[in-house]
Amino acid sequence: MITRTLCHMCLGTRSHTRWLTLRFHSTLTATFADGKAGTIIKSVSTNIFENLALEDWIHDNIDLQKRSILYLWRNTPTVVIGRHQNPWQECNLKLMTTMGMPLARRRSGGGTVFHDLGNINMTFFTSKKNYDRHRNLSVVTNALKTLRPGLDVQSTERFDILLNGQYKISGTAAKLGRSSAYHHCTLLCSADRSVLSSVLKSTYQGIKSNATPSVPSSVKNLFDEDPTLDSETIMTALASQYNMEFGFDSPIYAVDPGEEECWPGIQNMAQELQTWEWVYGRTPKFSVCTNFDVHGLSSSANITLNLDIKNGIIENCVMDMSTEWLPKNVSEEFGSFLKGCKFCPNEMAMLVAAFLRVTPLGEYSSRMYSLCENVIARV
Ligand SMILES: Nc1ncnc2c1ncn2[C@@H]1O[C@H](COP(=O)(O)OC(=O)CCCC[C@@H]2CCSS2)[C@@H](O)[C@H]1O
Structure with a gap:
């Protein structure tokens, strides 16, 4: 699996990724004779709002009828709530403020999760017709089993992935549009579990609401099970397995959601995701x-x-x-x-x-x- 980055010395710098983003655009606009196209992208940003904005941008601007995309991304420490959730009920907002940790509301439903660089996010974009969460999760479990055949990882009825039948390592959420869809999920590799459990705890008492409640689970990091693994290896394995499962042949394109010229309008989308009106104001009564x-x-x-x-x-x-x-x-x-x-x-x-x-x-x-x-x- 080739990651199209220019050189190790400049890996991840924004000037270099611009070239790659433009390459990615030409990939997206190319016509494929067999009508099947799959592209794998990886964000160079670790900012939750930029990364969520890129999800929105792709969902709103790319024709997913004959094209699928796997988007890999990671964030610095953040709490991400579901579209229909109540942040006061879900997390320790005071502690997050003290720690300078952002809170983000995503456009998909479901519960609240913690992200840091030890957590990999994957977004599977497809047409609505090809939306298949079980198949996507099999990409994740098969990639892990190919890397380490001894790992006991299985997806569940509620689309979590469990390690050793009991510890959650992945949570799922999805957004279904009129004709296209995305399914995104997490993968806990080496996240800070003590921060995770302290920020996912409400300090409020006496809240009554119909907002979607999270479903807390015992979580574990994949790297605690196998310390020889690392995030780059996992992302490469996910990309290979995605190509294999869907018959694609994409390299991993590094993309920069901070590049307004490449994704016109993306800065406004990222701004909107940070407004008080979206993060807090969208809470159900x-x-x-x-x-x-x-x-x-x-x-x-x-x-x-x-x-x-x-x-x-x-x-x-x-x-x-x-x-x-x-x-x-x-x-x-x-x-x-x-x-x-x-x-x-x-x-x-x-x-x-x-x-x-x-x-x-x-x-x-x-x-x-x-x-x-x-x-x-x-x-
Ligand atoms: N990063 C991460 N991965 C897996 N499980 C987590 C994580 N953080 C917290 N948790 C556990 O899941 C429950 C909430 O489970 P619950 O099932 O309520 O919610 C989810 O799983 C939502 C997943 C959303 C995935 C999106 C993908 C890209 S942006 S966020 C929480 O209380 C913890 O026990």
Whole structure:
């Protein structure tokens, strides 16, 4: 299997990959006499938004009726949620912020996964007619068995791949368009499992929603089973097996989704995937009901906070507490002030500061400060 890169000294530099991207374009536009064409590409980017944008670009711009594509890509540490998921329910957003780890929402359904450079992603693009997840996963399992005949890897009914019958090494999701489709999956090779488990843990309590929940599994890295394996070997084996399974003969083309001239419009697509409106705002409507104690200067109260959130924005906010501790009109005023606020700690903190500035609170001032602090802490 030949990877079309120019030289080892400059491997992966963007100026070199431009040439290869253009070669890839000519491959895609070539007409194949037998009507069968398969192309294998590998992204030089490790940025989740660029890589997801390339998936979108191919899906939207390439005629997949007589052409299939295998796209190989990896990302620096990221959490990727499914299209219909609730990020507050799925991951530890505060820890991710501290770690500077991005959150991405993909266009396919399914659950939440963790990516880092120890995780390989594969996207199988086909016409809708040729969409076959079992066949694609057999490419993965057969590639692994060809490399290491002793490996016990099997795909399951729900399109996971299990190692030794119990440890998940691959998860699947898919997007079916009108006439074309893609199936993408992960392969855990040497991902950081302690980061994986700490970021895939919600810190929120009392969320009620109809969003798709993830299905947590025990995961394992392939390289823990066989430390002699490495990512390049695996990707080469996947490409060979793909060619073999589908009767193609493609080298691996290195492509750069950062090249706007090669993929017109891709930068906008990558930008859109990073907007708050897409990542958080696309969360299905949900509510949060939480209970906590608030301490004023000389007294405490138990508060029940109820929030309804639509498109990531607080639609309704009701606080129940003793009216002796805080008069109803004050808590109602505070609740209605929060309507329209993004369910986001920074925006909430700004709005609360504005509320405290403009509202005369008199004797309730210290209680309100504690209440506000506690409400912000729950967002
Ligand atoms: N990278 C990775 N690979 C396999 N399994 C993982 C991974 N990260 C987490 N997990 C485990 O899977 C469950 C979620 O399983 P669940 O079945 O709910 O979701 C999935 O598998 C979705 C796969 C999406 C694949 C796409 C391909 C390209 S972009 S992302 C999680 O709680 C962990 O236990």
